[in-house]
Amino acid sequence: MDAFLSRAKEIETIEEAKTLLFEQIPSPSATTIKALNLALSAHEGQKRKSGQPYIVHPILVAAITAMVSNDETMVQAALLHDVVEDTSYSIEDLQQEFSLDVVHMVEGLTKIVEIRDEKLIPSGSDERLINSALTFRKMLIASIKDVRVLVIKLCDRLHNMLTLDALRPEKQRRISEETLVVYAPIAHRLGIARMKNYLEDLSFYYIYPEDYKLIDDYIKSNAQNLQFKLNAFIQKVKNVLQKDGFLPDEFEVIGRVKHYYSIYLKMHRKGVSIDEVLDLLAIRIIVKEPIECYRVLGLMHLTFTPLISRFKDYIAVPKENGYKTIHTTLFDEEGIVEAQIRTAQMHKLAEFGVAAHWKYKEGVDRVNLEWLESLNYQSESIEEFYELAKSDLFSEDITVFSPKGDYYTLPKGSVALDFAYAIHSQIGLNAKEALINKHPSSLLTTLKNGDIVKIIDDTRPHLHCSWVDTVKTSKAQEGIRTHCRARIKESDTLSAYNILATLFHHESETIKEMTEALGLKETLHKLPNRIDYFKETIRKTAEYMGAREVRFWELLKKGYKKPIKKEIEHFMFFTNKALDGVEFDYCCHPKMGDQIVAFYKDGKAIIHHKLCKKAYEKIVAQEPMIFVKWRTSKLSRYRLTIGLQNQKGVLADLLAKLTKLDLNVISIELGIQSSESAEYCQIEVESSESKKSILSEKISQKFKLIEIINLDDAYNNK
Numbered sequence: 001m002d003a004f005l006s007r008a009k010e011i012e013t014i015e016e017a018k019t020l021l022f023e024q025i026p027s028p029s030a031t032t033i034k035a036l037n038l039a040l041s042a043h044e045g046q047k048r049k050s051g052q053p054y055i056v057h058p059i060l061v062a063a064i065t066a067m068v069s070n071d072e073t074m075v076q077a078a079l080l081h082d083v084v085e086d087t088s089y090s091i092e093d094l095q096q097e098f099s100l101d102v103v104h105m106v107e108g109l110t111k112i113v114e115i116r117d118e119k120l121i122p123s124g125s126d127e128r129l130i131n132s133a134l135t136f137r138k139m140l141i142a143s144i145k146d147v148r149v150l151v152i153k154l155c156d157r158l159h160n161m162l163t164l165d166a167l168r169p170e171k172q173r174r175i176s177e178e179t180l181v182v183y184a185p186i187a188h189r190l191g192i193a194r195m196k197n198y199l200e201d202l203s204f205y206y207i208y209p210e211d212y213k214l215i216d217d218y219i220k221s222n223a224q225n226l227q228f229k230l231n232a233f234i235q236k237v238k239n240v241l242q243k244d245g246f247l248p249d250e251f252e253v254i255g256r257v258k259h260y261y262s263i264y265l266k267m268h269r270k271g272v273s274i275d276e277v278l279d280l281l282a283i284r285i286i287v288k289e290p291i292e293c294y295r296v297l298g299l300m301h302l303t304f305t306p307l308i309s310r311f312k313d314y315i316a317v318p319k320e321n322g323y324k325t326i327h328t329t330l331f332d333e334e335g336i337v338e339a340q341i342r343t344a345q346m347h348k349l350a351e352f353g354v355a356a357h358w359k360y361k362e363g364v365d366r367v368n369l370e371w372l373e374s375l376n377y378q379s380e381s382i383e384e385f386y387e388l389a390k391s392d393l394f395s396e397d398i399t400v401f402s403p404k405g406d407y408y409t410l411p412k413g414s415v416a417l418d419f420a421y422a423i424h425s426q427i428g429l430n431a432k433e434a435l436i437n438k439h440p441s442s443l444l445t446t447l448k449n450g451d452i453v454k455i456i457d458d459t460r461p462h463l464h465c466s467w468v469d470t471v472k473t474s475k476a477q478e479g480i481r482t483h484c485r486a487r488i489k490e491s492d493t494l495s496a497y498n499i500l501a502t503l504f505h506h507e508s509e510t511i512k513e514m515t516e517a518l519g520l521k522e523t524l525h526k527l528p529n530r531i532d533y534f535k536e537t538i539r540k541t542a543e544y545m546g547a548r549e550v551r552f553w554e555l556l557k558k559g560y561k562k563p564i565k566k567e568i569e570h571f572m573f574f575t576n577k578a579l580d581g582v583e584f585d586y587c588c589h590p591k592m593g594d595q596i597v598a599f600y601k602d603g604k605a606i607i608h609h610k611l612c613k614k615a616y617e618k619i620v621a622q623e624p625m626i627f628v629k630w631r632t633s634k635l636s637r638y639r640l641t642i643g644l645q646n647q648k649g650v651l652a653d654l655l656a657k658l659t660k661l662d663l664n665v666i667s668i669e670l671g672i673q674s675s676e677s678a679e680y681c682q683i684e685v686e687s688s689e690s691k692k693s694i695l696s697e698k699i700s701q702k703f704k705l706i707e708i709i710n711l712d713d714a715y716n717n718k
Helices: 002-008 016-026 030-042 056-069 070-080 093-095 100-111 126-145 150-164 169-189 192-205 209-219 225-242 259-270 289-305 344-360 370-372 383-392 416-423 425-430 465-469 474-504 509-515 533-545 551-556 613-620 648-659 692-700
Strands: 251-257 282-287 325-333 335-343 399-400 409-413 429-438 439-440 451-455 565-569 571-574 581-584 596-601 604-609 624-630 636-645 664-674 676-685 704-710
Touching: 002 016, 002 056, 002 150, 016 030, 016 056, 016 604, 030 056, 030 070, 030 613, 056 070, 056 150, 056 344, 070 150, 093 100, 100 150, 126 624, 150 192, 150 344, 169 192, 192 209, 192 259, 192 344, 209 225, 225 251, 225 282, 225 289, 225 335, 259 704, 282 289, 282 344, 289 325, 289 335, 335 344, 409 416, 416 429, 416 451, 416 474, 425 429, 425 474, 425 581, 474 509, 474 533, 474 596, 474 613, 474 624, 509 533, 533 571, 533 624, 551 692, 571 596, 571 604, 596 613, 604 613, 604 624, 636 664, 636 692, 648 664, 648 676, 692 704
Parallel strands: 282 335, 581 604
Antiparallel strands: 251 282, 325 335, 399 409, 429 439, 429 451, 565 571, 571 624, 596 604, 596 624, 636 676, 636 704, 664 676
């Protein structure tokens, strides 16, 4: 594939592009020729940014598609993928000329609205994230009907990345950022390893040019030495296999230096230089039968010392996308080498993923695509959808088991509650405890590869809304958010009745009847949170009461007064009651900016966290309540994960720079890989900056920012 893509990158003429295409399809069908001629006619006169004829791009996308799939209907759709979007041709025109299969694929590709060069938004803006997320969702929805749409789209993006040098640097970076966070993860999940690696390395080149050059210079300057090491290790492996009875034509050993972006991630996560990355080299041992994989594994572990913590058997327990290979890491005299052991059939699936089904037709397992349908999240927030999908698409996996032996693939770092939701959303909702390897454990216990987990559930929910920041899977996050939104909405509605009842000296049930008569039933949950809605509801309720038999003047006799704003300490109240002070109950400890409620007792406001269990009991019991909100502007709370080199004084320097950024450090935790090298640190901070993207850009200028999470109202869709 290296040589093929190198040729594709250099092609500038239509004839060269056609030659490359027909090398992949030596005997094209009449329909493929018709698709090519229609595309040539439709795009006639159009030019790319580089100045080359535009039609070169669809032809080369078709060539890449043919190389990974060999499916001519996909090639035809690739040739026509820009015709409807960029020319006068319509879907109806194509329906008269091509099969429904081709037309549906072109239609799916057309519905994915590309972020064109001129429409790209600056890197730090929220709008850029929203546009990327919209593209992401449209790609996934279009592909649920036909996953081939995704494969063609990936081929399209790969060719765009190969020719990105024709654009201005800022556009190169923006397109590369989207490729890294949208397209590479999809290629990863579809199992197309080759394409994922190319997309990552090409993006890496444009996003982090200095880091790319550092790795490139090192690999090139040490190329001969690395190749000698690789050749020597391969020869040792071959000798071991032949000595045990394998014939030379019964196996193949392939060696490689790991791709640049994977090296960069190792450096980044472990806080080390490239000289300290131990496992730059990897080999693949390809045999004929699955049972031989285990024979080879035994020989490797008997000959070389294995690093057991890095051993994974994806043959016995395949990845969710169908990937099967044994992974092990071996100590050699010269260092550490990662070894992958698989059959030729497994190799095809690993290299081409979902596309292998069309490329090889027979003898290749179908890729499991159930995960694709599970990405159709219900979240209304496009950013939230994006975060959920990203966490599902691109994470290292672990495998855990039920007591019956059923296995579940979860992201690394998942907790027992993630496992509960993986079984069923209702089990996740009602889970109260876990047995991990027969030991009673918290639902927030982090799971390890191979754990046996049993969930003990109840007939009612036991969730805490704060758990949304601990679980790793989108299914668990979405389940917790859905439950907590429903609970908050119910609590807000009941609080609204209580606040109005306190204000008007009436029973909550009477207020409920009045507000329903006023048509406010579906919107009343807004009252405890929005002062404008609160004032408007007071006006409507007062008018209603004055027009009914209740007689509004009777309320005046009972001491009803017009509510006014009252500010005490950090709080602003809107009430007609005398307020002598503010107190906090012992049961909860709301922090600045948390969602709160206020009960009225003996002339004082009693403040609770809105999600406090005791507060909920008081709300249900219809205790007197008053409107409250924070008086001062809220500080946003974030969790930062920062790559940190293990050097003297680095922590003090980090804290000093965070202070200069006007960040209040609440807690700090160092993640340690071993006793000598810190991988990263995790810090919780408060900031007056409410936009995560702006803060992220500021921090990234000074540190290796791996992740930033807004901890405010994580369960509440704003």
